[in-house]
Amino acid sequence: MPVINRIAEFHSEMTAWRRDIHAHPELLYDVERTAGTVADKLRAFGADEVVTGIGRTGVVGVIRGRNGGAGRVIGLRADMDALPITERTGQPYASTVSGKMHACGHDGHTTMLLGAARYLAETRNFEGTAVVIFQPAEEGGGGGKAMVEDGLMDRFGISEVFGMHNLPGLPLGHFAICEGGIMAASDEFSIEVEGHGGHAAMPHLAADPVITCAHIATALQSLVSRNIDPIRSAVLSVTTLNAGTAFNVIPRTARMGGTVRTLDEAVRDQMEEGITRVATGIAQGFGAVAHVTYRRGYPVTVNAPAQTAFAAEIAAEVAGTAHVDAQADPTMGGEDFAYMLNARPGAYIFIGNGESTELHTDTYDFNDEALPIGASYWVRLAERALAPA
Ligand code: NI
Numbered sequence: 001m002p003v004i005n006r007i008a009e010f011h012s013e014m015t016a017w018r019r020d021i022h023a024h025p026e027l028l029y030d031v032e033r034t035a036g037t038v039a040d041k042l043r044a045f046g047a048d049e050v051v052t053g054i055g056r057t058g059v060v061g062v063i064r065g066r067n068g069g070a071g072r073v074i075g076l077r078a079d080m081d082a083l084p085i086t087e088r089t090g091q092p093y094a095s096t097v098s099g100k101m102h103a104c105g106h107d108g109h110t111t112m113l114l115g116a117a118r119y120l121a122e123t124r125n126f127e128g129t130a131v132v133i134f135q136p137a138e139e140g141g142g143g144g145k146a147m148v149e150d151g152l153m154d155r156f157g158i159s160e161v162f163g164m165h166n167l168p169g170l171p172l173g174h175f176a177i178c179e180g181g182i183m184a185a186s187d188e189f190s191i192e193v194e195g196h197g198g199h200a201a202m203p204h205l206a207a208d209p210v211i212t213c214a215h216i217a218t219a220l221q222s223l224v225s226r227n228i229d230p231i232r233s234a235v236l237s238v239t240t241l242n243a244g245t246a247f248n249v250i251p252r253t254a255r256m257g258g259t260v261r262t263l264d265e266a267v268r269d270q271m272e273e274g275i276t277r278v279a280t281g282i283a284q285g286f287g288a289v290a291h292v293t294y295r296r297g298y299p300v301t302v303n304a305p306a307q308t309a310f311a312a313e314i315a316a317e318v319a320g321t322a323h324v325d326a327q328a329d330p331t332m333g334g335e336d337f338a339y340m341l342n343a344r345p346g347a348y349i350f351i352g353n354g355e356s357t358e359l360h361t362d363t364y365d366f367n368d369e370a371l372p373i374g375a376s377y378w379v380r381l382a383e384r385a386l387a388p389a
Contacts (some may be wrong), residue, residue: 089365127388182302192238197252
């Protein structure tokens with residue numbers, strides 16, 4: 001596969017960077033060491049500007065093309081944070097911090113983008129500006145959102161933005177992408193049902209919140225099967241159900257909650273509306289009252305059509321057409337690159353990690369063989385997007 005020769009030359013250096021980051025995992029916004037390493041390297045590579053502290057601990061590097069950077073500006077994004085997991089890979093470069101681990105490959109993502117930044121700063125075979133973005137807190141902290149709210153797009157004049165994530169099970173040297181929703185919106189709901197408590201032997205004098213919850217849990221399952229267009233996707237899982245403390249007492253209240261995943265903002269709105277309608281309607285029918293809280297998490301990660309086609313083309317240039325699935329199935333996990341894609345059009349692509357264990361497990365490891373492939377993708381993408389007219 002045509003990995004760029006110059007990048008192949010520093011494969012072993014990239015491997016060393018990746019393993020160093022891997023050995024020193026940091027959580028959420030507390031990525032001081034990693035962000036410091038990234039900023040130091042960007043300066044050493046000769047980036048024109050290195051800005052730290054965007055979205056608390058995010059780092060941005062600006063690399064201007066040979067025309068001084070005038071013209072188009074594209075953003076390339078990697079994530080830096082690890083997970084609260086104790087590592088069991090047994091690797092010599094395994095985490096040195098108990099309870100923290102790079103179990104999602106963000107060490108690899110950061111390294112691939114660093115490799116690309118080095119090459120782009122060294123060669124400048126483009127006109128316009130490449131902005132490399134390193135975000136904290138992808139794993140639940142909304143670091144991408146924090147960077148956008150901190151003015152990331154306007155401050156650097158970014159007009160399009162691209163992201164990449166490794167995917168276990170997708171062969172090494174392969175890419176996968178799709179237009180539209182590629183990662184799900186990830187929301188939570190909780191329902192408190194307020195009835196009238198009473199003696200368990202005199203149910204006619206009570207309004208039973210337990211039975212009400214049971215009916216709500218069952219009825220909620222019909223939202224996906226009866227209310228959502230069968231061609232669209234949604235997941236609703238009731239994951240908590242709590243009530244009562246005694247065998248002979250009907251409690252006054254019962255609580256339930258769960259998660260909702262959707263790939264389309266309209267379906268997401270429909271699920272929120274449907275949960276509220278079903279829960280309050282059923283509760284009313286049982287003489288109780290339901291209080292519904294719907295908390296929106298990361299939005300849908302939406303790939304724009306033009307940028308998706310472009311990203312697939314670049315991936316094919318690096319990996320060969322046969323190794324790029326441009327109509328991959330989306331996944332129902334969440335991703336906070338969604339906030340960047342809500343701010344600017346762009347595309348998020350999966351890169352094969354080969355036969356590794358799943359993401360977020362204690363034996364997962366990023367595949368170092370993917371480093372030059374991913375870095376080559378970033379470089380080609382920047383050089384083609386910013387090709388001289
Ligand atoms: Ni991840």
